[in-house]
Amino acid sequence: MLAPSKLLPLEDEELVAPVRVELARDGVVIHEYAKILKIEPLGDNIGVVIARATSEAKTEKETIEGSHILIAAGEAPLVEGLGLAAAGVRYDVTGIEVNADLRTRNRRVYAIGAVVRGARSAGAAEYHAGVALRRLLRPRFDLRIWPRRRQAIAQVILTDPEIAVTGLSETEARERRRHIHVLRWPFSETDRGQIEHRSAGHVKLITSPGGRVLGAGIVGPAAGELINLCTLAISRGMTATDLASMMVPYPTLADAPRRAAMTVREWGGNPVSRLIMRLLRRLG
Numbered sequence: 001m002l003a004p005s006k007l008l009p010l011e012d013e014e015l016v017a018p019v020r021v022e023l024a025r026d027g028v029v030i031h032e033y034a035k036i037l038k039i040e041p042l043g044d045n046i047g048v049v050i051a052r053a054t055s056e057a058k059t060e061k062e063t064i065e066g067s068h069i070l071i072a073a074g075e076a077p078l079v080e081g082l083g084l085a086a087a088g089v090r091y092d093v094t095g096i097e098v099n100a101d102l103r104t105r106n107r108r109v110y111a112i113g114a115v116v117r118g119a120r121s122a123g124a125a126e127y128h129a130g131v132a133l134r135r136l137l138r139p140r141f142d143l144r145i146w147p148r149r150r151q152a153i154a155q156v157i158l159t160d161p162e163i164a165v166t167g168l169s170e171t172e173a174r175e176r177r178r179h180i181h182v183l184r185w186p187f188s189e190t191d192r193g194q195i196e197h198r199s200a201g202h203v204k205l206i207t208s209p210g211g212r213v214l215g216a217g218i219v220g221p222a223a224g225e226l227i228n229l230c231t232l233a234i235s236r237g238m239t240a241t242d243l244a245s246m247m248v249p250y251p252t253l254a255d256a257p258r259r260a261a262m263t264v265r266e267w268g269g270n271p272v273s274r275l276i277m278r279l280l281r282r283l284g
Contacts, residue, residue: 006032008157012169015219018200019159037061039069077115095119101135102128110135124153152215152234156224161201164227167215167234173206180214181207183240185260187220191251196221198253203260205230211239211264222253229257240264 007023007030008016023030034050041047046069051059077095089104090097095117102110112128113119119128154166173180186202187193201220207213216230233243243261248254 005034008159008163011157011163011165012171012204012217014170014204015163015165015217018161018202018219019163022160022200031062031064075114077117079115091117102132103135119153127151127153152231154224154227154231156227158224161220162223163217163219164223165215165217166227166231167213168206169215169217170204170206173214177208177214179209181209181211181240181264183207183260183263185256185263187253187256190253190255190259192253192255195251203256205240205243205257205260205264207240207264211241213238213240213243213261216257218257220253220256226254226257229254 006016007020020030031050031052034052037049037051039046039048042063042065045065045067048064048066048069049061050064051061054060076093079091079093079096084091084096087109088106089109089111096104096111096115098104098111098116102112102116104111110132112132113125116124116128152167154164157163168176170180170182183205184202186199188199193199198221201218201223203220203226204217205213206215213230213233215234216227218227218230229243232238240261241264243258244264246258248258
């Protein structure tokens with residue numbers, strides 16, 4: 001049985017789909033759910049033999065020929081050989097286990113940065129350093145520059161279109177909560193998107209039934225810039241109504257998160273009020 005593997009397997013498939021489409025348009029052939037069996041010379045070229053499951057019992061082999069090969073195996077936290085087990089620090093191949101203050105099971109040991117389990121963002125280290133310093137130096141210094149609550153940390157994948165995520169994914173939110181709302185708005189339905197003919201991508205917000213923003217994902221132009229607004233909303237406990245009521249410059253792509261937030265009103269109220277909200281949204 002082949003282990004499943006697909007394009008960006010850790011990300012929301014809804015956000016990955018537009019990237020897959022754009023890659024196909026650029027002529028990139030993607031072999032998903034395949035296993036590499038071997039890499040071998042083929043004359044002056046290189047052959048990669050892959051196996052793909054065609055059914056539960058059968059697999060199909062194929063050789064892909066090319067002039068060059070790039071291996072991008074990803075990265076993993078370096079936690080072996082540090083004596084963590086002897087210190088009573090819990091860890092595994094995904095990183096070190098910490099609490100909200102970044103303290104490990106050993107109260108004298110903190111962990112920050114990419115070595116922390118679940119810290120996939122390159123920008124996590126700077127924020128983690130602030131959290132740890134506040135904990136270590138308090139009460140000697142007033143370190144209110146760093147908030148006490150745990151911040152949402154955004155991650156950006158520099159594909160084309162970009163993918164940016166922050167907070168809980170839809171899957172994570174459904175695992176933790178009985179009810180959530182998923183709000184969406186495509187860039188193609190913003191005036192800036194229409195002006196620049198940007199049809200690919202959308203904004204996706206995850207909220208509680210009460211409207212508090214729990215997570216967000218954006219796939220599309222400037223996703224890495226737009227996600228910061230969603231990160232702030234999550235870290236400050238803002239609601240979709242807060243986002244929907246803000247003013248944004250016109251015409252900008254920043255209108256997409258606001259428009260997505262406006263759809264939260266469709267989840268409540270009577271059918272007439274929902275129809276009115278949809279009409280108002282269409283009129284801008």
